[in-house]
Amino acid sequence: MSEPLHGAKGAGAEGDAVRRVAWDRVLVWFMRVMAMVWILKGLVAWTIIIGVTLPGLPSFPDMLPPAQAIVVAFAVLDLLAAIGLWLTSTWGGVLWLLAVMTNVVIAVLRPVDVGTSPTVAGLQLCLVVAYVTLSWLASRDE
Numbered sequence: 001m002s003e004p005l006h007g008a009k010g011a012g013a014e015g016d017a018v019r020r021v022a023w024d025r026v027l028v029w030f031m032r033v034m035a036m037v038w039i040l041k042g043l044v045a046w047t048i049i050i051g052v053t054l055p056g057l058p059s060f061p062d063m064l065p066p067a068q069a070i071v072v073a074f075a076v077l078d079l080l081a082a083i084g085l086w087l088t089s090t091w092g093g094v095l096w097l098l099a100v101m102t103n104v105v106i107a108v109l110r111p112v113d114v115g116t117s118p119t120v121a122g123l124q125l126c127l128v129v130a131y132v133t134l135s136w137l138a139s140r141d142e
Contacts, residue, residue: 023137028088030134034096034127035085042078045071070106074099093131100124 044054048071053059060068081099084092107121 021137023134023141027131027134027138030131031085031088031093034131035082035092038078038082038085038096038099042075042082045075045078049075066110074103077102093135097128097131100128 048054048057048060051060057063060071063071077095077099081092081095084095086092103116104121104124107116107118
């Protein structure tokens with residue numbers, strides 16, 4: 001059976017195997033969890049479009065056209081990024097990074113229009129740092 005998150009690496013003086021983390025598997029799990037979160041995020045955008053109003057946000061027809069465009073763009077981009085993340089493809093990671101960075105810029109420039117906040121943007125930046133770190137660790141193991 002393959003070793004899920006640990007692998008044996010070398011032997012110590014007493015013959016004990018030193019265990020290490022398989023960073024590529026950790027990266028895959030991280031990407032799959034992010035895919036599930038971004039599917040929910042994309043579905044929330046679609047619920048706004050179809051008329052389900054969320055607390056603190058105006059209904060979709062009452063939004064300003066730029067805010068409507070942002071909601072529609074994220075409804076599509078978030079779901080595409082989620083599919084790519086689930087497949088652990090390179091384009092999925094790139095789309096996800098694009099979606100996160102766009103959301104961060106919007107949160108800083110116009111947080112009220114689309115119901116995002118600097119706190120959510122900060123959390124998303126932490127997720128980007130985790131993704132980049134895990135990608136680096138996984139590539140170092142190869």
